[in-house]
Amino acid sequence: MTTHTSPTAPGPLPDTLTVDGPDASVENSDAPRSPDTVDVLRYSAFTTDPAGGNPAGVVLDAEALDDARMLAVAAEVGYSETAFVTAHDRAARRYRLRYFSPRAEVAFCGHATIATAVALASRTGTGELRFDTPVGEIGVGTSLVDGLVRATLTSVPAHSRPAEDSTQVDPVLRALQWSRDDLDDGLPPHVAFAGNDHLVLGVRSRARLAALDYDFDALHDIMRQHGWTTVHLVHRAAPDRLDFHARDPFPVGGVVEDPATGAAAAAFGGYLRTLGLVTEPLRVHIRQGEDMGRPSDLYVDLRPDDPRVRVTGTAVPLPAPER
Incomplete structure (x- = not known):
């Protein structure tokens, strides 16, 4: 994974941040606070x-x-x-x-x-x-x-390009312990981009996707070599529908799997446009995290005349961990 320096904003931004609101976990009082304290x-x-x-x-x-x-x-x-x-x-x-x-x-x-x-x-x-x-x-x-x-x-x-068979697809298949027969011919392997790169592999069988068990170190090294953020594994629910199940290994981030990957969903939208599947405004539903016990729903809106992708979801607060 490539590291990045601080972005340069197109307009001036102040050097300090203050936050309003009643949430007690946000600093908004005169109470003394250690300079090492970070409110997460x-x-x-x-x-x-x-x-x-x-x-x-x-x-x-x-x-x-x-x-x-x-x-x-x-x-x-x-x-x-x-x-x-x-x-x-x-x-x-x-x-x-x-x-x-x-x-x-x-x-x-x-x-x-x-x-x-x-x-x-x-x-x-x-x-x-x-x-x-x-x-x-x-x-x-x-x-x-x-x-x-x-x-x-x-x-x-967002956009995508075909992945190279010998240097990209084949090494990943070995790390996944899959074969070419496991891939969906209607969803060819691509490297898709919407801010960062993701290898997209279409999976023929829902059962194969559910049984994912990969070589963490091998996939990590391949992804680092090519600068991929995740490998976006997708199964199409039916040939006449744009509903998908997805799984996203993320070893380069130190995580076995991501239960919901908005960046990959956006890149996948660019992939669908590249394949010529976006001929009118449409919404794609991606169900992710189900096989790891954290079901997630991502909604991807696409337009044939706009290369940008819109990804919609909700978020709910989690309790702070006990110390």
């Missing part, structure tokens, strides 16, 4: 049930944290990613956002973006938010639906 909010994204979805850490006041400290916080939290708000313009509802896995900085993370948007909207009200990230500006619309904040991120332009 915990959310599970792409679910309405705390037992499902993909957990993410969110730090709303990270302006004083350097790279090493953010990486250490992400490692301590232990989720696949933690998002850090490093500057803000509250009047413009614009925030600078960085993401760290327990091992490295990540250019873009969809589920942590959704979690951050829900955390901010819960404190400052729903509406449009702008995040300046290492991959560029990401807009997120938020609204209140049935008492929960729903967020829709709009990706950078």
Whole structure:
């Protein structure tokens, strides 16, 4: 995984971050506080049930944290990613956002973006938010639906290209302990991008996807070599439907599997456009995390005339761990 330096925002952002709102886990009082204290909010994204979805850490006041400290916080939290708000313009509802896995900085993370948007909207009200990230500006619309904040991120332009058989597909199949016969001919292997790269493999059998058991170290090394964030394994529910089950190994982040991967969902949207499957505005449903006991629902909206992809989900707060 490639590490990234702090993004340069297209407009001026202040050097400090203050947060309004009643949540006691956010610093908003005059109580003394250790300079080493970092307040981490915990959310599970792409679910309405705390037992499902993909957990993410969110730090709303990270302006004083350097790279090493953010990486250490992400490692301590232990989720696949933690998002850090490093500057803000509250009047413009614009925030600078960085993401760290327990091992490295990540250019873009969809589920942590959704979690951050829900955390901010819960404190400052729903509406449009702008995040300046290492991959560029990401807009997120938020609204209140049935008492929960729903967020829709709009990706950078997404696209994909065919994967190379001998240097990319075959080594991954060996690490997965799969054969070519396990792949869906209608979903050819591609490397898809919507902020970072993901290898997309279509799986012929739902049972094969459910039985995923891969060589962690081997897949880690292949992904590091090619700069992939996840391997996005998908099974199409029916030939005439764009509903999918997905699993996303994430060894480069120090995590066996991601239960919901918004960045991969956005990249997958670009993949479907590249294959010529987007001839009219449509919504794709991706069910992820089911085989690891954390079911997640990601909704991907595509338009034939727009290379950007919109990914929608909710996020719910998680209790802080007992100490």
